[in-house]
Amino acid sequence: MGHRADLLAGAKRCLYEKGFARTTARDIVAASGTNLGSIGYHYGSTQALMQAAMLSAIEDWGEAVGLALAATGEGGHTDPLVSYWQRVIASMRSHRELWLASVEAMLAGEHAPDLRAQLAEGMEQGRRGLAALLTGRDEDTIDEPTVRTVGSVAMALMSGVLTQWLTDPARAPSAEQVAAGIRALGLGPGPDQ
Numbered sequence: 001m002g003h004r005a006d007l008l009a010g011a012k013r014c015l016y017e018k019g020f021a022r023t024t025a026r027d028i029v030a031a032s033g034t035n036l037g038s039i040g041y042h043y044g045s046t047q048a049l050m051q052a053a054m055l056s057a058i059e060d061w062g063e064a065v066g067l068a069l070a071a072t073g074e075g076g077h078t079d080p081l082v083s084y085w086q087r088v089i090a091s092m093r094s095h096r097e098l099w100l101a102s103v104e105a106m107l108a109g110e111h112a113p114d115l116r117a118q119l120a121e122g123m124e125q126g127r128r129g130l131a132a133l134l135t136g137r138d139e140d141t142i143d144e145p146t147v148r149t150v151g152s153v154a155m156a157l158m159s160g161v162l163t164q165w166l167t168d169p170a171r172a173p174s175a176e177q178v179a180a181g182i183r184a185l186g187l188g189p190g191p192d193q
Contacts, residue, residue, distance in 0.1 A: 010030075
């Protein structure tokens, strides 16, 4: 790898270990084996490098989540809704640093308009992807009303469950509890449907 790639890899490592706000240029240099001047030369500033690292981490997160959620038949339960939530929660456990990075990216985007715009576009793609996954249709065939309804609600549910799992995993809902709650609200099919 060259210095640019080394810097990005080091910044991502720092992002996972220290978080966006607590990472310094010196941390990145130590993690990447480069020098301080390389940051300015390749990225312009530490902030720009950290934003690039954040976006790269979000891409990693999207790929990991997409693979986990698309793994139909996995999850160990005969109820497809419970199986889906088992996969979501398993991803939250196994890729905790990626999920945390996604939350931190949203917060950082409040003060970085370019990052916020890129995150908004990623969120739109996420809604479409979730809608496709949950309806069993190809993403290219998903219409806007389905993105706005199925995709938006699925993302809202996932974000809420994520917040609980990141904050209080001991009392966060299980896949069975999430599925039961969805059904109690009349949002999902019964286990026999």
